[in-house]
Structures are given as structure tokens and as C-alpha cells.
Amino acid sequence: MNRLCDCGQQMELDLRTVIYSHRIKIERVPVFACESCSHFEVLPLIKENLLSLIAELNIVSGIHKVLFTEICDIADIIDDVFRHQTDDIGSPIEQLLNDKIEERINLLLDLYRYAQELGDTDWMEDVSNRLGQITEHLQHFQTMDRNVG
Ligand SMILES: [Zn+2]
Missing domain, CATH: 1.10.287 (Helix Hairpins)
Structure with missing residues (x-):
């Protein structure tokens, strides 16, 4: 399940908050994160899910806060x-x-x-x-x- 970061360190599975455009906050998104540099990437298989959620929320004005665990x-x-x-x-x-x-x-x-x-x-x-x-x-x-x- 591990993946190598560009800096050469092992990346670990983690859940992070993703913020888009300062008004869309999506909590508990699965990512691979590097402990030695601050790099992280969204799990490839949920990327599409996440992007369509952001697109959906983006057309509705106001501030959005979503728990990703509730929809994925x-x-x-x-x-x-x-x-x-x-x-x-x-x-x-x-x-x-x-x-x-x-x-x-x-x-x-x-x-x-x-x-x-x-x-x-x-x-x-x-x-x-x-x-x-x-x-x-x-x-x-x-x-x-x-x-x-
Ligand atoms: Zn790194």
C-alpha cells in the first residue's frame, strides 16, 4: 500500500482536509502523505469522486463543508x-x-x-x-x- 514520494521517502495512507477556492472544505479525504516533506496526493481511485463533488459544490454559492466519509x-x-x-x-x-x-x-x-x-x-x-x-x-x-x- 506504500508509495514513494518524489523526495524518496515512503508515503503513508492518511485522511486529510482538502480546501478548494477558500470556500469548499472537504474533510477526511484519503490521501498518500509524506511525513518528511509536506507533499500529499489524493488516492487515485477516489480522485474522480472528489473532483465531481467539488464541481457540484462549486456552482452553488456560499461556504461548503462536507465529510467525504459520508459520500464515499x-x-x-x-x-x-x-x-x-x-x-x-x-x-x-x-x-x-x-x-x-x-x-x-x-x-x-x-x-x-x-x-x-x-x-x-x-x-x-x-x-x-x-x-x-x-x-x-x-x-x-x-x-x-x-x-x-
Ligand atoms: Zn516527500
């Missing part, structure tokens, strides 16, 4: 893993993330079946989009594990 499953999962990391000492963060992502996929599949029973097509579409995105993340994390190991 993967941010929510990373947040959850960080909060409970101390309970699971010994398990590598990749393992915890994989477990949580699989848990979330099962939950979304249940939701999808429920929406299907209700015949709620909007909800089905929403859940299926979330499933698509999160599955992509799982594959991405697993690929990174393989690259590291």
Missing part, C-alpha cells in the same frame, strides 16, 4: 479502519482494509436485493454504482499487496 464508501472504510486500528494490533492495515471492503460489499449486495424486492430502480442504480466503485478498490488494494509482497 472507501473513505468511510479507511476512516473506520483508522479508528479501530489500535484494537487490531498485529494485523496489517491492508488486511484490515480488505476485510472491511468485503464486509461492505456484502452489505451493499443485501441492500441491492432489498431495493430489487421493492422495485426501487433509482436505489438499485445507486447501490450498483457504489458496488462497482468499491469492487474496483478491492482489486486495486489486492494488486498493491501483490506488488509489495
